[in-house]
Amino acid sequence: MDDLEQFGDVGSLDDNVESFLSNDDGDARDIFAALKRSPAEPNLAASKGFTFSEVNCWRTSNSKVVCCHFSSDGKILASAGHEKKAVLWNMENFQTQYMPEEHGLIITDVRFRPNSSHLATSSFDRTIKLWNAADPGFSMHTFNGHSYQVTSLDFHPKKTDLLCSCDGNGEIRYWNVTQLTCLRAMKGGTAQVRFQPNSGQFLAAAAENVVSIFDIETHGKKYTLQGHNTDVQSVCWDNSGEYLASVSQDLVKVWSIASGECIHELSSNGNKFHSCVFHPSYPNLLVIGGYQSLEVWNMVKNQSLTVQAHEGLIAALAQSPVTGMVASASHDNSVKVWK
Structure with missing residues (x-):
């Protein structure tokens, strides 16, 4: 991956704002079409200008970053990866704090418990650890039970003592983080698990080239x-929970949960797609992480x-509806925040 050529051209978002954000029936092939018309697009407040620029960057000593997640209030960004210890990044003063290195192998996923300072990490060491960002000196608990590398985890949005995880052998486990017990084990996810926002009625689980909705x-x-x-690398829900995006190296698909049908699709055109997140302020925009660059895709139009963002694969993306920020974690050993 490190030897791959740089893909894609840099697109100037500021120049293309009107056409990019508008929802009308203009010529979709001409990204400057709306610049030739008066910018009267009230639906996405496009005339106010859309920006997507780097706010700050934090770099690890020498380790790939593979996961990141914002706390519910948007004040903390947690990231982790090959360094085997998570980092907490204060979004108000941009100070960083390392958590202890308790995992024996790389950390694969990090997720905050909703409306809480608690967070969980999953690791190739087959364990899940529960932490408190307000007192991160040591982990609160270690969950054992997976017999393969744990690849992903997520907290339920409403039943916040419910944690779900999956491993490389396709096993999904449900845990109660209050009673510290495993509630259930089933098959169906190897790459990633994500609960539907708000209601939490469904769980999306990616395994090989299929996404299952449980x-x-x-x-x-x-x-x-x-x-x-090809294999689905990651999945993400929009904030309403009505749509799910799934990413493989060559393709992004957006699905309607009401119908189970694919409603939008984008080819990577040679870039290697890996991660995705819906824009926190513009629901029609999906941000896709590839090799070095981000694609900001207006699904409707x-x-x-293309935004040049990193020097390596963008392994994970996160967003905060509270602050409107998007975070990107990369194999180039850095984490960046965008707005």
């Missing part, structure tokens, strides 16, 4: 979302802009 109450499978030719 009903949390019945544990039955609502949908099997098929259409990727099917237009995308």
Whole structure:
């Protein structure tokens, strides 16, 4: 991956704002089309200008960063990866704080408990650890039970004592973080698990080139979302919980949870897509992380802009609806925040 050529052209977001954010039926092939018209697009306040620029950057000593997540209030960004210890980044003063190195192997995922200073980390060492960002001197608990490398985890948005995880052998486990017990184990996810926001009615689980949507109450499978030719690297929900995006190296697909159908699709055109997140302020925009560059894709108009962002693969993206910030974590050993 490190030897790959730089892909894509830099798109100037400021120049292309009107067309990019507008929802009308203008010529979608002409990204400057709206500049030729009066900018009367009230739906996304496009005339106020859309920016997507780097706010700050934090670099590890010499380790790939593979995951990141904002706390519910948007005040802390947690990131982790090959360094085997997570970092807490204060979004108000941009001070960073290392958490202890208790994991034996790389950390694969980090997630905050909703409306809490608690967070959890998953690792190739087959464990999950629970932490308190307000007192990060040591982990609160270690969950054992997975017999393979733990690849992902997530907290339920409402039942916040419910934690879900998956491992490299496809096992999904539900944990109660208050009673410190494993509630259930089932098959269905190897790469990533993500609860539907707000209601938490569904769990999206990626395994190979398929995404399964499980009903949390019945544990039955609502949908099997098929259409990727290669492994799905990551999935993300929009803030409403109505749409799910899934990313493989060559393709991004956006699905309607009401119908289970794919409603939007974007080819990577030679870039290697890996991560995605819906823009926290503009629901029609999906931010996609690839090799070195971010694609900001207007799904409705099917237009995308390329932003040069990192010097390596962008392994993970996160967003905060409270602050409007987007975070990117990369194999170039850095984490960046954008707005």
